[in-house]
Amino acid sequence: MKNFMLKMSTLNNKAFTLVEALFSSAIVSIVFVSVIVIFVQTVCISGRADHEYIAVNLAKARIEFARALIEANGFDSLTETKFGESSTRLNAHGVPDENGIFYRSTEVITDYDDNERLTQVEVQVGYSSMGVRTKSQTIMSMIFVDFKEEE
Amino acid sequence: MTAQINNSIIVKNKKGVVFVSAIVFSTLMITMAVAMSNILLQDVHMIKRLKHSTQAQYIAETGINIALAALADYFDLSIFPLTGSIGNDTYVVNAKIEKDAETEQEARVLLTSVGSVPRGTRSTKTISRIVGVEIERKALPSSMNHAISGGWWLSIVSRNDSQISINGSMHSNLNAIVSTLNGTVKVSDTITTSAPWKVSICASPAGPIEVNDVTYTTWCHLPDCQGGIIEFPQFDYNYYKELSQQASCDYYKGNVTFENVTLKPKNGIIYVDGDVIFSGICELYGGIIAHNITVSTGARFSQYPSGDINVIVCRKDRFETYGGFLHIEEALIFSNRDCSLVEMADTSEITGVLTTYGWQNLQVLDGNSITFTHKYPRVNFGPNVSSFKAVRWNR
Numbered sequence: 001m002k003n004f005m006l007k008m009s010t011l012n013n014k015a016f017t018l019v020e021a022l023f024s025s026a027i028v029s030i031v032f033v034s035v036i037v038i039f040v041q042t043v044c045i046s047g048r049a050d051h052e053y054i055a056v057n058l059a060k061a062r063i064e065f066a067r068a069l070i071e072a073n074g075f076d077s078l079t080e081t082k083f084g085e086s087s088t089r090l091n092a093h094g095v096p097d098e099n100g101i102f103y104r105s106t107e108v109i110t111d112y113d114d115n116e117r118l119t120q121v122e123v124q125v126g127y128s129s130m131g132v133r134t135k136s137q138t139i140m141s142m143i144f145v146d147f148k149e150e151e
Numbered sequence: 152m153t154a155q156i157n158n159s160i161i162v163k164n165k166k167g168v169v170f171v172s173a174i175v176f177s178t179l180m181i182t183m184a185v186a187m188s189n190i191l192l193q194d195v196h197m198i199k200r201l202k203h204s205t206q207a208q209y210i211a212e213t214g215i216n217i218a219l220a221a222l223a224d225y226f227d228l229s230i231f232p233l234t235g236s237i238g239n240d241t242y243v244v245n246a247k248i249e250k251d252a253e254t255e256q257e258a259r260v261l262l263t264s265v266g267s268v269p270r271g272t273r274s275t276k277t278i279s280r281i282v283g284v285e286i287e288r289k290a291l292p293s294s295m296n297h298a299i300s301g302g303w304w305l306s307i308v309s310r311n312d313s314q315i316s317i318n319g320s321m322h323s324n325l326n327a328i329v330s331t332l333n334g335t336v337k338v339s340d341t342i343t344t345s346a347p348w349k350v351s352i353c354a355s356p357a358g359p360i361e362v363n364d365v366t367y368t369t370w371c372h373l374p375d376c377q378g379g380i381i382e383f384p385q386f387d388y389n390y391y392k393e394l395s396q397q398a399s400c401d402y403y404k405g406n407v408t409f410e411n412v413t414l415k416p417k418n419g420i421i422y423v424d425g426d427v428i429f430s431g432i433c434e435l436y437g438g439i440i441a442h443n444i445t446v447s448t449g450a451r452f453s454q455y456p457s458g459d460i461n462v463i464v465c466r467k468d469r470f471e472t473y474g475g476f477l478h479i480e481e482a483l484i485f486s487n488r489d490c491s492l493v494e495m496a497d498t499s500e501i502t503g504v505l506t507t508y509g510w511q512n513l514q515v516l517d518g519n520s521i522t523f524t525h526k527y528p529r530v531n532f533g534p535n536v537s538s539f540k541a542v543r544w545n546r
Binding site: 017056143 | 167169170172173174176177180181183184187188191194195198199201202205206209210212213216217219220222223224237238240
């Protein structure tokens with residue numbers, strides 16, 4: 001009887017190990033796949049966040065360039081230098097580059113709201129991911145004023 | 152038997168180890184993944200915040216610029232708080248006014264703008280940034296620092312027991328002469344001229360002249376009397392004209408005589424495209440602009456401050472009276488050429504500033520007197536004259 005019990009017990013244990021191994025593999029596989037998916041997503045989001053960050057800086061740099069241009073040469077310089085642009089391709093450093101993944105558009109609106117003192121500069125920066133332009137756009141808008149300052 | 156039992160115990164002890172290991176491993180993996188996602192999420196939020204914060208700063212600055220454009224067109228601080236929006240982004244601009252203690256003019260104005268950008272399309276929360284700028288108004292023309300001033304000659308005469316009392320300083324861009332003949336003149340501050348011109352004092356023991364606490368009883372040139380060349384006020388006449396036309400009864404085309412009237416202009420100013428004569432007893436609350444203004448002999452003209460356009464301006468030639476009475480409580484009296492106040496009756500009193508491009512002639516005779524007290528009058532020179540400059544930005 002004792003021998004039978006021992007045999008049965010050993011047999012039961014063997015089956016348990018197999019079931020346990022199967023369950024464990026399944027769980028580990030599910031978790032592993034999930035983690036891989038999360039990791040891939042993370043890498044994607046991280047890449048997008050990087051691009052967003054660069055896009056914000058490119059838009060900001062463009063507005064500040066407009067400000068510097070106005071302060072140095074006056075408001076006419078915006079139209080004289082053809083500051084407005086449409087979908088200029090740029091690299092991450094803001095340098096025009098045909099292979100760059102960033103797209104920048106600048107619109108200069110003089111006489112904003114029918115006020116000849118006001119000029120609006122609106123900059124839109126987008127980017128492409130895997131060769132496809134994303135919908136995400138960073139839009140920065142600033143209205144500059146031209147008023148006579150007497151010294 | 153013993154070996155079999157031991158084997159069984161080992162097998163028994165290993166029961167669940169793989170499962171437990173798998174759970175532990177999975178937990179570790181999940182924890183790492185969650186931690187990594189969290190860090191990334193924070194990065195994403197940080198970048199979004201940076202983006203919204205930059206946008207908020209630009210919208211705040213936009214608010215300031217729109218406010219400056221409005222002030223440049225028309226310096227009216229009642230437009231504040233100024234609010235506006237561009238898309239979903241909003242700005243609110245407030246003004247803090249700092250008045251000059253002496254002139255009571257709005258010398259400095261601090262504009263602060265709060266720009267707000269919604270955090271997301273569905274979120275009601277916003278990210279805000281504040282931008283400030285301090286603007287300084289153009290200083291008042293230097294002629295307003297004197298009680299009486301002239302661009303050409305300045306002549307003050309007191310005869311036959313008359314008294315002229317001037318509480319303030321006087322200046323002429325050319326010569327100045329102060330004389331008495333049995334009368335007295337007292338000037339509480341300095342009398343100056345532009346170099347190389349001089350101030351002549353024609354006094355006698357019977358007709359002393361006191362200037363800046365020094366009494367003169369003989370003819371002399373006033374020592375240390377040379378100052379610079381003063382500037383005269385400029386006015387935005389079109390603005391005043393429009394104001395008077397808005398209140399239709401305050402605009403007059405052609406010459407007009409006011410006789411025994413009380414004038415209370417609705418917008419604070421009467422504009423006459425012609426000459427004005429005051430006759431009888433006339434009262435004015437506010438300001439008046441005309442080609443020439445005359446207070447006729449025996450007339451009594453009183454002016455009282457009202458609003459912020461307390462001016463008596465002769466835009467063509469002269470402001471004059473011959474034997475009239477003046478009671479002016481607060482006004483900038485300006486003549487494009489001369490000002491001649493001769494033989495003023497009774498005890499005339501003028502408080503404010505009296506300045507002309509040309510000759511300034513003040514004569515009192517026969518026991519009458521005039522007291523002139525310098526005061527910076529409340530004067531709005533008009534939007535195209537009241538310029539300002541931005542002195543300090545806080546971006």
